[in-house]
Amino acid sequence: MIGRRSLFLQLRCFTLLCVALTTSAALAQNGGELRFCLRSEPKTFDPLLVDDDSSLSIRYLTGGVLVRVNRHTQELEPELAESWKISNDGKVITFKLRRGISFSDGSPFSSEDVAFTMHRLMDPTLHSSTGDAFRSGSGAVTTKIIGPDQISIIFPAPIAGMERLFDQVAIMSAHSAKKEAAVLGPFVVAEYKAGSSVLLRRNPNYWKKDSQGRRLPHLDSIRLDIQSNRDVEMLRFKRGELDLINVIDSDYFDRLAAGSPGLAHDAGPSLDSDFMWFNQVANAPIPEYKRAWFRSTNFRRAISQAINRDDLSRVVFGGHAQPAVGPVSAANKFWFNSQLKAEPHRPDAAMQRLQAVGFHLQSGALFDKGGNPVEFSIVTNAGSKPRERMAVMIQEDLGKLGIKVNVVTLDFPSLIERISQKFNYEAAVLGFRNVDLDPNGQMNIWLSSAEDHAWNPQQKSPETAWEAEIDRLMRMQASAADLKKRKESFDRVQEIVAEQAPFIYLVNPNALSAVSKSVEGADPGILSPQTFWNAERLTLNPATRASR
Amino acid sequence: MTFARKLACIVVVAVCAMSLAANWLAPAGYAKQFREAPSAPPSRHHLLGTDEIGRDRFARVLYGTRISLLLAPAAALVSTALAAVVGGLAGYLGGIWLRMARGFADLFLSLPWLFLLITVRALMPLNVSPLVSVLITFLILGLLGWAASARVLSTSADALRNSDFVLQARASGLHGARLFVVHVLPNLKPVLYAQFWISIPVFILSEANLGILGLGVAEPLPSWGSLLRELEGLLSFREEPWRLVPLVLLIVVMTSFQMLLSNEEVPA
Numbered sequence: 001m002i003g004r005r006s007l008f009l010q011l012r013c014f015t016l017l018c019v020a021l022t023t024s025a026a027l028a029q030n031g032g033e034l035r036f037c038l039r040s041e042p043k044t045f046d047p048l049l050v051d052d053d054s055s056l057s058i059r060y061l062t063g064g065v066l067v068r069v070n071r072h073t074q075e076l077e078p079e080l081a082e083s084w085k086i087s088n089d090g091k092v093i094t095f096k097l098r099r100g101i102s103f104s105d106g107s108p109f110s111s112e113d114v115a116f117t118m119h120r121l122m123d124p125t126l127h128s129s130t131g132d133a134f135r136s137g138s139g140a141v142t143t144k145i146i147g148p149d150q151i152s153i154i155f156p157a158p159i160a161g162m163e164r165l166f167d168q169v170a171i172m173s174a175h176s177a178k179k180e181a182a183v184l185g186p187f188v189v190a191e192y193k194a195g196s197s198v199l200l201r202r203n204p205n206y207w208k209k210d211s212q213g214r215r216l217p218h219l220d221s222i223r224l225d226i227q228s229n230r231d232v233e234m235l236r237f238k239r240g241e242l243d244l245i246n247v248i249d250s251d252y253f254d255r256l257a258a259g260s261p262g263l264a265h266d267a268g269p270s271l272d273s274d275f276m277w278f279n280q281v282a283n284a285p286i287p288e289y290k291r292a293w294f295r296s297t298n299f300r301r302a303i304s305q306a307i308n309r310d311d312l313s314r315v316v317f318g319g320h321a322q323p324a325v326g327p328v329s330a331a332n333k334f335w336f337n338s339q340l341k342a343e344p345h346r347p348d349a350a351m352q353r354l355q356a357v358g359f360h361l362q363s364g365a366l367f368d369k370g371g372n373p374v375e376f377s378i379v380t381n382a383g384s385k386p387r388e389r390m391a392v393m394i395q396e397d398l399g400k401l402g403i404k405v406n407v408v409t410l411d412f413p414s415l416i417e418r419i420s421q422k423f424n425y426e427a428a429v430l431g432f433r434n435v436d437l438d439p440n441g442q443m444n445i446w447l448s449s450a451e452d453h454a455w456n457p458q459q460k461s462p463e464t465a466w467e468a469e470i471d472r473l474m475r476m477q478a479s480a481a482d483l484k485k486r487k488e489s490f491d492r493v494q495e496i497v498a499e500q501a502p503f504i505y506l507v508n509p510n511a512l513s514a515v516s517k518s519v520e521g522a523d524p525g526i527l528s529p530q531t532f533w534n535a536e537r538l539t540l541n542p543a544t545r546a547s548r
Numbered sequence: 549m550t551f552a553r554k555l556a557c558i559v560v561v562a563v564c565a566m567s568l569a570a571n572w573l574a575p576a577g578y579a580k581q582f583r584e585a586p587s588a589p590p591s592r593h594h595l596l597g598t599d600e601i602g603r604d605r606f607a608r609v610l611y612g613t614r615i616s617l618l619l620a621p622a623a624a625l626v627s628t629a630l631a632a633v634v635g636g637l638a639g640y641l642g643g644i645w646l647r648m649a650r651g652f653a654d655l656f657l658s659l660p661w662l663f664l665l666i667t668v669r670a671l672m673p674l675n676v677s678p679l680v681s682v683l684i685t686f687l688i689l690g691l692l693g694w695a696a697s698a699r700v701l702s703t704s705a706d707a708l709r710n711s712d713f714v715l716q717a718r719a720s721g722l723h724g725a726r727l728f729v730v731h732v733l734p735n736l737k738p739v740l741y742a743q744f745w746i747s748i749p750v751f752i753l754s755e756a757n758l759g760i761l762g763l764g765v766a767e768p769l770p771s772w773g774s775l776l777r778e779l780e781g782l783l784s785f786r787e788e789p790w791r792l793v794p795l796v797l798l799i800v801v802m803t804s805f806q807m808l809l810s811n812e813e814v815p816a
């Protein structure tokens with residue numbers, strides 16, 4: 001009897017063990033649903049037409065790319081391509097592709113798909129901003145299929161750092177009837193409710209496995225709720241309805257950190273920067289004497305010296321920002337010119353510099369040598385609290401030099417119209433959201449002929465010697481194959497920008513995010529997407545989630 | 549006067565008096581940045597704490613109240629005067645003038661106000677001092693806010709035009725401007741007063757709405773609108789209850805105005 005009972009107990013234990021093992025295996029495989037918010041409606045699901053943050057997030061989670069910039073190490077890593085080689089002249093890149101990979105709909109992946117994607121990407125009628133980065137010189141970009149797993153892409157002129165650009169190119173299927181719905185990334189778009197949410201489900205054919213040989217991704221699905229209101233997003237996160245917030249403001253960060261320190265993550269200075277600049281456009285509708293101030297290097301440098309960047313970082317961002325040095329954040333490990341330092345706050349030196357070029361104080365107000373009181377307006381976009389606060393603090397800093405500053409907040413369309421079309425403004429405070437580590441991503445800013453050369457855009461020929469020098473150096477770095485030479489050129493660009501201060505760099509805000517404790521494997525970084533760059537390896541802990 | 553109206557009157561007078569005495573009550577001023585103490589809680593030095601860049605909240609509330617409470621009536625005066633001219637005259641003249649004025653007022657009322665204000669504000673010159681910007685903001689509100697009042701006034705003036713005493717005055721040989729000034733306008737006074745009082749809270753709230761969009765009074769000058777903007781991102785009332793003071797003040801003053809207004813509406 002006892003023997004039977006013992007046997008029965010042993011059988012029960014064995015059965016329970018089996019059930020437990022099966023359940024644990026199922027839990028590991030069945031990773032649940034990750035939830036977070038998109039700040040706006042995705043404008044497209046076509047990976048080649050992506051131009052907005054929400055679509056970018058979806059492309060990152062669904063698109064398969066040949067190579068991927070590791071968001072943690074900032075190094076380039078092979079993905080669909082096992083290896084790649086760039087020709088000596090910098091015009092041809094040859095990829096060796098992985099074999100045995102299928103799209104989410106089961107159609108096989110081969111070099112034909114890469115060729116199809118590149119042809120579509122470079123089609124001028126598509127107007128792809130991703131494709132624009134690949135345009136170099138005149139002539140078409142062509143492809144040469146060497147075999148099912150090897151392809152060369154030939155450019156009319158060399159593109160420096162071209163291999164990194166493929167991080168943005170999600171490969172599309174040449175043959176699938178599902179078009180962009182057939183993907184090579186870890187997730188597929190399963191459902192889209194306009195104005196409400198996007199549901200991504202695990203791609204059953206995803207090719208990657210984890211170190212234990214289990215198929216990735218671990219998560220079953222990701223629900224992206226479309227929510228533009230940041231207050232609501234934070235409330236939902238606090239309630240446990242969301243698992244992460246990719247980017248949060250310093251105000252929210254501090255409040256969250258005060259209540260739940262383990263959930264708030266500060267990854268350090270990001271690649272983003274906020275800066276101020278003066279309107280130097282020759283035919284801008286501003287008084288001639290003001291244009292003379294704004295075009296004076298001494299005036300710009302004096303303003304830069306008068307601004308207390310440490311206060312901006314500490315007060316406006318609660319310490320979650322660093323005084324900015326120049327066009328490249330110190331977070332950009334390779335391209336940052338470490339010889340440069342942020343302009344220190346030296347109001348006395350600023351006054352001396354101004355006095356040296358004819359400015360003088362009179363009854364507490366600053367006047368130029370023509371007797372005009374120094375007064376100008378700073379425009380910034382309404383709704384951006386950090387920029388509004390920075391503008392008000394600059395107003396006070398410059399007030400100590402006797403300069404009267406009027407802060408004007410405008411709705412974004414009006415602001416853009418003023419700074420890029422009518423040039424009817426004097427100074428502006430705005431920011432640059434940098435997603436590209438390579439300086440080629442800033443060509444549209446630094447070339448004097450560029451539309452985004454904010455202080456004086458679309459010049460037919462460089463109006464100053466230093467702008468001509470920046471043009472030369474930027475073109476040189478963009479065409480040089482030697483990385484060391486490129487770095488030297490771009491280091492010099494950074495030095496010229498520091499000397500001339502066309503942009504007065506203010507701060508590099510830190511990359512702040514919030515991640516629930518139920519998300520395991522998260523390692524928030526500074527590169528976009530900060531929190532879910534390793535989404536395929538994230539898991540959810542049901543126990544922690546239930547306790548929230 | 550009922551107790552409630554007396555209380556409302558005391559509240560409005562006390563708030564106005566405190567705002568006018570801001571220079572003495574808050575000598576630090578509304579613009580000084582105590583950068584070593586941003587977002588500080590209430591203390592002996594800062595009765596309502598400091599804002600995100602270290603400015604004394606108590607001073608900003610007092611000065612903001614002064615601006616909103618002084619300029620909103622001024623804007624109401626402008627809009628009521630415009631309404632009296634357009635609505636009163638159209639109603640008095642009648643016929644095609646009345647139809648045109650009503651059509652024009654209807655058209656004005658159908659305009660998307662907020663977008664119109666944003667557009668007008670964006671077209672303004674940039675290099676104006678904060679004080680000028682606040683005057684312009686309220687002037688715009690006053691110039692754009694006449695239509696509803698004009699419609700009411702045109703109806704009242706139309707009724708007066710057809711009233712027996714005006715007919716009798718006409719029969720006695722009184723015509724034109726003299727008839728309007730002597731007989732019509734005095735009888736429109738109660739409606740004008742009512743429209744004036746109604747407009748004040750409307751303009752305060754309009755400026756607050758513009759302020760929430762960052763398009764109201766220019767920095768560093770405070771207004772109720774810019775003070776209310778600070779409530780954005782306040783996730784829990786319990787964390788920093790002192791930040792609710794501008795909102796409470798707005799509600800109290802608006803309620804007081806409404807209570808006083810109900811008293812004024814009786815003769816209308």
